Amino acid sequence: MPLHLVDHPLAQHLLTGLRDKSTQPQSFRSMSSSLTTMLVLEATKGIASEERSVTTPIKTTTGRVLSEGLAVVPVLRAGLGMLEPVVQLFPDVAVGYIGLERNESTAIARSYYSKLPDLTNRYTLCVDPMLATGGSAAQAVSLIKAHGAQKVVMVCVVAAPEGVAKLESAHPGIDIFTASLDEGLNEKFYIVPGLGDYGDRLYGTF
Numbered sequence: 126m127p128l129h130l131v132d133h134p135l136a137q138h139l140l141t142g143l144r145d146k147s148t149q150p151q152s153f154r155s156m157s158s159s160l161t162t163m164l165v166l167e168a169t170k171g172i173a174s175e176e177r178s179v180t181t182p183i184k185t186t187t188g189r190v191l192s193e194g195l196a197v198v199p200v201l202r203a204g205l206g207m208l209e210p211v212v213q214l215f216p217d218v219a220v221g222y223i224g225l226e227r228n229e230s231t232a233i234a235r236s237y238y239s240k241l242p243d244l245t246n247r248y249t250l251c252v253d254p255m256l257a258t259g260g261s262a263a264q265a266v267s268l269i270k271a272h273g274a275q276k277v278v279m280v281c282v283v284a285a286p287e288g289v290a291k292l293e294s295a296h297p298g299i300d301i302f303t304a305s306l307d308e309g310l311n312e313k314f315y316i317v318p319g320l321g322d323y324g325d326r327l328y329g330t331f
């Protein structure tokens with residue numbers, strides 16, 4: 126199933142804190158980071174690992190180690206808030222950046238920056254907290270694929286049904302990990318009930 130809802134009680138507790146309009150940027154960043162850790166743990170369950178012999182202080186046994194490269198691509202600006210938890214979990218991760226900004230009236234995303242490594246043979250996470258119309262995510266995943274990625278997973282905090290449909294139609298079969306599938310979009314293309322403008326709440330730019 127391409128849409129994966131992370132419904133762990135702690136994930137839902139953190140999401141409620143993010144939705145709360147009285148949550149200030151410092152707490153917002155902290156909750157965003159903790160929730161991203163939970164989403165990313167689920168989103169990387171499919172990464173390859175292999176057996177490795179390991180000697181404990183007691184005896185030699187068999188363990189498993191990661192055997193596939195990982196990459197993460199945050200979509201600027203709000204996606205930057207999801208980068209640090211990934212780097213903490215996976216210190217060897219390769220990081221690429223994509224800058225996209227929605228036009229306020231049309232919600233069509235304009236690309237203003239892209240710096241991506243070769244993503245061939247890397248399990249690649251595209252991180253962007255809000256999947257609203259899906260235009261930004263669809264563009265970002267196209268750019269990621271154009272840099273060689275064969276396995277791309279989308280990680281977002283909140284998704285709207287419109288965004289899920291758009292991303293699935295642009296990239297059939299893509300796995301989407303999120304803490305919530307919300308009701309839909311309002312006339313300004315914001316997610317309802319959503320949590321407002323993620324970038325503004327993360328960086329205090331109201």
Ligand code: PRP
Nearest residue numbers: 201202203226227257258259260261324
């Ligand atoms: C937000 C968000 C996504 C995009 C989602 O970015 O971070 O990138 O909107 O909307 P969509 O699914 O309709 O494309 P925004 O353009 O507001 O830029 P920002 O992150 O710099 O605030």
Ligand code: URA
Nearest residue numbers: 257315316321322323
């Ligand atoms: N971007 C946001 O930050 N919030 C939304 O609800 C939609 C797009």
